[in-house]
Amino acid sequence: MEYKFAEIEPKWQQYWEKNKTFKTVDDFSKQKYYILDMFPYPSAAGLHVGHPEGYTATDILSRYKRMKGFNVLHPMGYDAFGLPAEQYAIQTGTHPAVTTGNNCDNFRRQIKAIGLSYDWDREINTTDPKYFKWTQWIFKQLYNTWFDEELQKGRPISELVIPEEVKANGEEAVRAYISEKRLAYYDNAQVWWCDSCKTVCANEEVLTDGSHEKCGNPVIRKNLKQWLLRIPHYGERLLSGLDTLDWPAGVKDMQRNWIGKSTGAEVDFEIDGLGKKLRVYTTRPDTLFGATYMVVAPEHALVGELVTDDKKEVVEAYIKAAALKSDLDRTDLAKEKTGVFTGRYAINPVNNTKIPVWVADYVLTGYGTGAIMAVPAHDTRDFEFAKEFDIPVVCILDPKEVENRDEVLTGNACWTEDGTYINSASAETGIDINGLNKAAGMAKIIDWLEEKGIGKATVNFKLRDWLFSRQRYWGEPFPVIHWEDGEVTLVEDENLPLELPDLEEYKPSETGESPLANAEDWLIVTDKNGRKGRRETNTMPQWAGSCWYYLRYIDPMNADSIFDVKKEQYWMPVDLYVGGAEHAVLHLLYSRFWHKVLFDLGIVSTDEPFQKLYNQGMILAFAYETLTGAKVTSDLVEEKDGKYFHTQTGEELRQIVAKMSKSLKNVVNPDDVIERYGADSLRLYEMFMGPLDERKPWAENGVKGVFNFLARVYRFFSNNENIVEGEEDPEVAKLLHQTIRKVGSDIENMKFNTGISALMVFNNLAIKKGKVTKATAETFAKILAPYAPHLGEELWSIYGNAETLAYEPWPLVDESLLTEDTHEYPVSFNGKMRFKMELPLDMQQAEVEKAVLSDPRSEKWIEGKSVRKFIYVPKKIINIAVG
RNA sequence: GCGGAUGUGGCGGAAUUGGUAGACGCGCUAGACUUAGGAUCUAGUACCUACGGUGUGGGGGUUCGAGUCCCUUCAUCCGCACCA
Numbered sequence: 001m002e003y004k005f006a007e008i009e010p011k012w013q014q015y016w017e018k019n020k021t022f023k024t025v026d027d028f029s030k031q032k033y034y035i036l037d038m039f040p041y042p043s044a045a046g047l048h049v050g051h052p053e054g055y056t057a058t059d060i061l062s063r064y065k066r067m068k069g070f071n072v073l074h075p076m077g078y079d080a081f082g083l084p085a086e087q088y089a090i091q092t093g094t095h096p097a098v099t100t101g102n103n104c105d106n107f108r109r110q111i112k113a114i115g116l117s118y119d120w121d122r123e124i125n126t127t128d129p130k131y132f133k134w135t136q137w138i139f140k141q142l143y144n145t146w147f148d149e150e151l152q153k154g155r156p157i158s159e160l161v162i163p164e165e166v167k168a169n170g171e172e173a174v175r176a177y178i179s180e181k182r183l184a185y186y187d188n189a190q191v192w193w194c195d196s197c198k199t200v201c202a203n204e205e206v207l208t209d210g211s212h213e214k215c216g217n218p219v220i221r222k223n224l225k226q227w228l229l230r231i232p233h234y235g236e237r238l239l240s241g242l243d244t245l246d247w248p249a250g251v252k253d254m255q256r257n258w259i260g261k262s263t264g265a266e267v268d269f270e271i272d273g274l275g276k277k278l279r280v281y282t283t284r285p286d287t288l289f290g291a292t293y294m295v296v297a298p299e300h301a302l303v304g305e306l307v308t309d310d311k312k313e314v315v316e317a318y319i320k321a322a323a324l325k326s327d328l329d330r331t332d333l334a335k336e337k338t339g340v341f342t343g344r345y346a347i348n349p350v351n352n353t354k355i356p357v358w359v360a361d362y363v364l365t366g367y368g369t370g371a372i373m374a375v376p377a378h379d380t381r382d383f384e385f386a387k388e389f390d391i392p393v394v395c396i397l398d399p400k401e402v403e404n405r406d407e408v409l410t411g412n413a414c415w416t417e418d419g420t421y422i423n424s425a426s427a428e429t430g431i432d433i434n435g436l437n438k439a440a441g442m443a444k445i446i447d448w449l450e451e452k453g454i455g456k457a458t459v460n461f462k463l464r465d466w467l468f469s470r471q472r473y474w475g476e477p478f479p480v481i482h483w484e485d486g487e488v489t490l491v492e493d494e495n496l497p498l499e500l501p502d503l504e505e506y507k508p509s510e511t512g513e514s515p516l517a518n519a520e521d522w523l524i525v526t527d528k529n530g531r532k533g534r535r536e537t538n539t540m541p542q543w544a545g546s547c548w549y550y551l552r553y554i555d556p557m558n559a560d561s562i563f564d565v566k567k568e569q570y571w572m573p574v575d576l577y578v579g580g581a582e583h584a585v586l587h588l589l590y591s592r593f594w595h596k597v598l599f600d601l602g603i604v605s606t607d608e609p610f611q612k613l614y615n616q617g618m619i620l621a622f623a624y625e626t627l628t629g630a631k632v633t634s635d636l637v638e639e640k641d642g643k644y645f646h647t648q649t650g651e652e653l654r655q656i657v658a659k660m661s662k663s664l665k666n667v668v669n670p671d672d673v674i675e676r677y678g679a680d681s682l683r684l685y686e687m688f689m690g691p692l693d694e695r696k697p698w699a700e701n702g703v704k705g706v707f708n709f710l711a712r713v714y715r716f717f718s719n720n721e722n723i724v725e726g727e728e729d730p731e732v733a734k735l736l737h738q739t740i741r742k743v744g745s746d747i748e749n750m751k752f753n754t755g756i757s758a759l760m761v762f763n764n765l766a767i768k769k770g771k772v773t774k775a776t777a778e779t780f781a782k783i784l785a786p787y788a789p790h791l792g793e794e795l796w797s798i799y800g801n802a803e804t805l806a807y808e809p810w811p812l813v814d815e816s817l818l819t820e821d822t823h824e825y826p827v828s829f830n831g832k833m834r835f836k837m838e839l840p841l842d843m844q845q846a847e848v849e850k851a852v853l854s855d856p857r858s859e860k861w862i863e864g865k866s867v868r869k870f871i872y873v874p875k876k877i878i879n880i881a882v883g
Numbered sequence: 884g885c886g887g888a889u890g891u892g893g894c895g896g897a898a899u900u901g902g903u904a905g906a907c908g909c910g911c912u913a914g915a916c917u918u919a920g921g922a923u924c925u926a927g928u929a930c931c932u933a934c935g936g937u938g939u940g941g942g943g944g945u946u947c948g949a950g951u952c953c954c955u956u957c958a959u960c961c962g963c964a965c966c967a
Contacts, residue, residue, distance in 0.1 A: 250887045250962080257886070257963060264967080282967060295967090337965085367966045374967085380884090381965050462966050584962080655894095688908070690896055694889080695960080702895065704921085705908045715923095754897065757907035764907090826903035831948045833903045860934095871947050877902040881947045 001719060003711040005678030009790040013115055021804050022074070022117040028570050030071035035062050036550055036610075038579025038587075039077045039124075041542075042103035043084065047110040049660070049668040049686075049698060054578045054616040056683045057692050057752060059116045061576065063786040064747045066117075067810040073571055074117060075553040077124035078104050079546050086474040089506040096474040096506075100127055110670060115679045115789050117806070122556045126545025127474075131552060133497035134562045135544050136479040138594060139184060140490050145597055146181035147233035154234075154600035157182065175487075183230045183597060186480075186488065189467055193222035199508045200224070200471040221323070224512055227469040227478065227538060231593050235259050235461040238592055246612040248693070251584040258585045260462025265446050266369065267455035269294065269346040271306065272354055278302060278346055281368030281460055284375060285449065286433065286441040288350045289424040290396040291373040292386065294357045295339065298322040299365035306357060308343030315340050315359055322361040337362050337385045348373075349454045350445075351426040360385065368460055376414070383414035396423045397438075466590070468541060471514040473506050475539030481525055483533040498535075513537045546587055547594045550574055550609060562603070573606045581615040588613070614750065617694040619686075621666040623658040626651055633665040657697045668698050680788035681707040687752035687787065709760055710791055713784065716767050717777050717795050728773045734817050735765050736776055741813045743783045752787070759784055774799060779811045827852055828879040829861040841874065848872050852880070 016022060035058050040051055062074040080103070085096035104125060111118070124131050145154045157178060166177045179185055192201040194212040201212055201219055212219050231238075239259050242252045264283035271278050278294065296303055298319040307315045318340045339360025346357050362381060363372050376386035377395040386393050393411030397419040407413035418438045425432035431448050433441040449455035469478070479491035479498045491498050501522035509517045516537040517523065525533045554571045555563035588610070595609040624632045624644055636647050644653040660667045673682045684706040690696040716722055728736070739762040746755030762780065766772050772780075778799055785792025785805055796805040822840050826833045835857045839848060849870050852858060862882055869881040 248887095253886060254962060260966060262966070280967080284967080362965045362967090364966065372967045379967070381967070384965090460966075581961080688895085696895070699895065699909075701909050705895095709908080712923095753895095754907080757897075760907055824903095828903075828948075831902090831946095836903075869947050871902090873902065877948080879902075879947055 001715050003714040008794045009679050012790045012793045013112060021806055022119050023121055024073050024119045026567055027071055032571055033065045033070040034073045034571050034574045035576045036574045039079050041082055042078045042080055042107040044103055046106050047670050049670050050619045052114050052670055053619055053686045055116055056686050058578050060747055060752060060786040062117055066807055075122040076118040077549060080104060080125050080127040081475045081545055082542050086472060086506060113674055113679055122553050124549060124552050124556050129497040129499050132476045135476050136496050136498060138548060140479060141601060142597060143182055143184040145183045152237060154597045184227060186225060186227055188223050189226035189228060190221050191224050192219040194219045226467055229466040229468045231466045232461050232463045234593050234596055235463050237596055241608050245608060248615055254584045255589055262460050264458060265449060265455050266458045267449060272345040272347055278371055279369045280371045280373045281458060282373055285445045286438060287375040287378045287396060290375040290377045290394050291348055291355060292376060292392045292394055293355050293374045294346050295360045295363045295372050295374055297363040297365040297370040298359055298361050300370045303359060306342045306344045311343035315342060318359060337388050350429055350431055352428055366464055377411055378416055380414050396421055398422050469538035470541050471508055471512060472539050473515040476544055477539055478536035480536035481533040483531055514539060543590050547591050569605045573609055573611045576612045577610040578614045578616060616692050620657050620695055620697045621660045622697055623656050623664045623666050624653040625656055626653060631664060635665050673703060677703050677707040680710055680790050684756060684787055688756045690753055692750055692752060710788060713763050718798050722771050723774050723777050724771050728776050729769055732769055732772055735762055736779060737814050737817045740783055740811045782808055782811055823875050825878045829882055834861055845872050852878055
């Protein structure tokens, strides 16, 4: 009667595999439920104990939904392009496809060992040409789409109207015009370049000190021809779409923040003596009267013209220095603001005052117009700058009743909140907002600017064009040919996928091109007219494959189209998407962007891909440090009487909670857990640790606890001496139905930890009673099965059932067993529970009072006091206020 | 600095959303069984000066009643960070 999980579990895994138990059929008559895990990057290290957390949660839900009669789509795949396989190839010459294949095999083996109910016939792999054929195809759609601002909608490039004046300038001009509209375009872009590795680095490979994480050498900015995607066009849609989604508030906020919509105005300032205008973007056009200087970014196009001869040397030196600074130097490390005067003045349009124009790197080139009007009295950054360089501070907004009002009025403090305008009128220009508040002043100024043609209300986004190419081998090739005459064409659909060439040498080339530039045979193409061209040597970033994989699961074998339209309409959107919070912005924003483009083009049927999103919390581990804070690896720690000591020095250590890491030697491998306790224990423990969305530490003893529970379940429920015929004991029957309800609702609410607790409570009662009916035992096996499917199936078959229980209907709750006619009330005096009392539910308040107050146990709490108030809340509580 | 969380026994965590604080599990204590084991079973286990009192990071408030609501404060974690 021993719980032999090592025999039970592989047996059922083989059964499921052999019978294709979890194969999903496209039965459109059934209600669908699409439940998706973020697919893993198959690293050489194998599955981490964090992976099964989310996977188990979705598996429980999937199994539950199947039992509830839903048609469940629950697939798995691999996000297998990426750097490590390529680095390994550079070192060993092993083709990344080989490394990747091995890693995927290992991941598949590990995932199957957990007993997850995926439909393995739908497995996908982003590196499979049959898959990335469609990644390339989507890229072509992006390239051939423009964004219609008016309709707020992506449209085919064929519907783009070319203005006559552009046409008049010839084919080249038309091509350039279209290129400026395409959602995917090819242009110079700044990238990080490591000169010692001869490679481009992703932002996340650059450490905060500006060095390359791989080699420690400093990275530099380099201009290279790159593919970019015009995601900011979708800023408004990506922002407003969030309101319709059932996502964690934190993720929505992060996306809103990243999109960074702001409203304000663009205003033109005449540059004195140059006959040119300088356009600024400001969110505070209402503070124009307080503008005492202007700033342009060092990279601003007009800097060269702006600077006067006597300032040339200084300004050029400053620009050069700014170019060498990393982003970080230009932001938070730079406590002091820097900048130089250009020698030039601009004219403030509201009052015709001359104000100096500076160059300073606190103004960024990529945002707004790359130039600002500075209002030190009402902007903290400008205030700091003005103080640094002794520029006048003119207060134009009276904060009224605040402590430091006098300081604000005299320009000695900065005020960014609302107030009443002062000094904000000019007879010369005819504008006057004195006495108004911020909202009114803003509206009036914008009207005035628009009327005069000096400026207009504008919306800006922080979101920038998405740098979409990498100088790498192991990624999707762009289906693009650059011809010798300058034309760019896309590879025809029938010639997709464009596969990667085999290489001997995976090192990047000297010029900053990807290793693909070494593949001569692949690289050079000739068209039927003898024209020569070169294939694009950049590859797509890892995001590309993960941007749309959820769509391919719907129809993964389809060779003729990305998916069948009917199937897409049936399965989309994803009902629940579970994964780590680290993808809160990039992956989820990029996916939404692609999805919206596909929606606009009529390729998908929903505007948003993921209806509900859930982030599982990270699994941490205990770690140890000395009392002075030095970390000690876990293999050097021993526990004595609840305290921890260093095995070598004997020093007392402190237990802390930290991320699992090789350096702390506290990484838990799921394989080891399965070997010692079985997959059901692993699953159960991961769910029992605590709320799914919280971070929590792994504790080996906890695994033992759930293992003991499963062993107790097995010993009791597999023993036919305990399983009897006849009527169920009323107490058992009642608890069973409470448990059915609790387990079901806890699964729906993803409160798996308390669901397990309810199963444990029932198991404890069953064991205490010593016997249950067969019907009860079968019901228990069913509600246990989503959590511990191997044990569930085992018990189910022990009871004589030949088929899997995976599609058995979820047990119904017999409400008649749960309705009570009495309730055990806690009786409190002054809010303190003193005793319990069973009372009929239909008793009236007066009788309840009589019954409670006449109870002998009430005497001592009332003695010498008077009853001031008697609270009776039916089915809840009785409280007596005495005093 | 801004935004988002989270603080409950020795530990992981429950608490039907204003109604018995500490479910369930770990650990611990005592006992049973025993060809001794990291097995199983039974009982106990928030704290204290224990027929009572105190307790959900601290302080205040609302209420018959507060872990839950309000004000205030502290600590930790995660994002973002010169976006004009």
